[in-house]
Amino acid sequence: MKPGIPKGTRDFSPAEMIRRNHVFDVIKVVFRKFGFEEIETPSMENLSTLEGKYGEEGDKLLFRILNSGPVIDQIREKQDSIRQSDITEKGLRYDLTVPFARYVVMHQNEITFPFRRYQIQPVWRADRPQKGRYREFYQCDADVIGSTSLFNEVELIRIIDEVFRTLIIGITIKLNNRKILAGIAEVIEAPDKLIDITVALDKLDKIGQDKVNEELISKGISQKAIDKIQPLLLLHGSNAEKLEALKKFLQGSQIGMKGIEEMELIFNILKKIDPDFKLPELDISLARGLNYYTGAIIEVKTHDKRSSFTSSICGGGRYDDLTGIFGLPNVSGVGISFGADRICDVLDEVNGYPDFSGGTTRILFVNFGMDEAMHCLRIVNQLRDDGIAAELYPDAAKMKKQMSYADAKKIPYVALIGMDEMTRGEIAIKNMKSGEQSIVSLNELLHILK
């Protein structure tokens, strides 16, 4: 049969893994530096955990896992009486936030709050793949749960800044607040249309003012409300200017004013701890489809001209009651999620990876036959004990073949120990880059490779 892998999934070869690990390592180091602790959760969750948390669209994108057992046969016999739970009751995780909320509720008695956790694992979405969109991809999440302080939002923004500064990717952080969006819906007297309004606003950059209005009409929002909303679509200028205009607009809305207050506080704290910090950009068209956000909404995009990426490479926000669904109310959390795969794609486009040209193995021992190989293996072990990656070519193949292997694997040194070297207790080593060859002792070899 012809081998293949499912749509939207990928194999990662050694060269790619080196690059991917670089991204994961940078993110991990920053997470730890900010005091976050790592957890993992299962790839699959009960459907009851996942369903209804990601909106209508999200439910459709859940990968459901077929129950094991004789169900399949039974389906063929009695199609009518089948319930969904007979067929499937588990699904692959769609993100890391909802499983985390579930984890927090289940482990509430062992957790010290506020809990700063990070989690780096794959998630699955039954989306149709396209540029930067995969059906299996890694999220790198950092969340603080059990604290309503806006210092947490500030910390997360600083994490974003540090990660992308380390990776050398130019970014724009966009910030919005669900309370401002709720305030807008309140002011135009269409509070039940909040989701429709935010989704339409999210497209402002992409499709423009007229099309947004068309979409609002099609969603059944009154002309009067749409007229009222127009000044918001024209919002521009600095954060301060936007905030002034919003304050005017949201005067009558308590929740809206609360959102503005939060936003201002975040900006002020950021400015105070570092006057040079490039502040996030206030963007009311930023909605984030996820239903559970209640406060700050964060999104990050590259602005590197060499990258054609327009989708977000990091996103997040505050959720006031995600644990409530699982029976633990009044625990607020806020988190961000780095899209590692998209970050890798951006780095590929801008050629932004450091030089990884040196291979993993530092020295290859040429195999001249049984006796020589045994002798080499003892030296190899001594090198390994000193933490040096070394290998012996497994077969007594032709020199050319063994040298080509070292070359292909970019191994910097090759050791040649034939009968002569063996009896004299010498090691002939060749520097593969310069081509120079020399005779050394084991101690000298250790010194060179250290």
Next chain:
RNA sequence: GUGAUUGUAGCUCAGUUGGUUAGAGCGCCUGAUUGUGGUUCAGGAGGUCGUGGGUUCGAGCCCCAUCAUUCACCCCA
């Protein structure tokens, strides 16, 4: 779920209005060089042209179906 796109060697791709035996570059293997890779030279292997059907004297090329790919919409990391 909707709309397009592309499918030819391991990889990237050429292939004329339908016309003999389907090509190139890179990679791979062998030798020049039995203890020396990366350079050079000589040679070699490798293809059910995505799959199934149809039109035709004749199909890589045209038609239909199907699968896969990539991209856009929806939505999202």
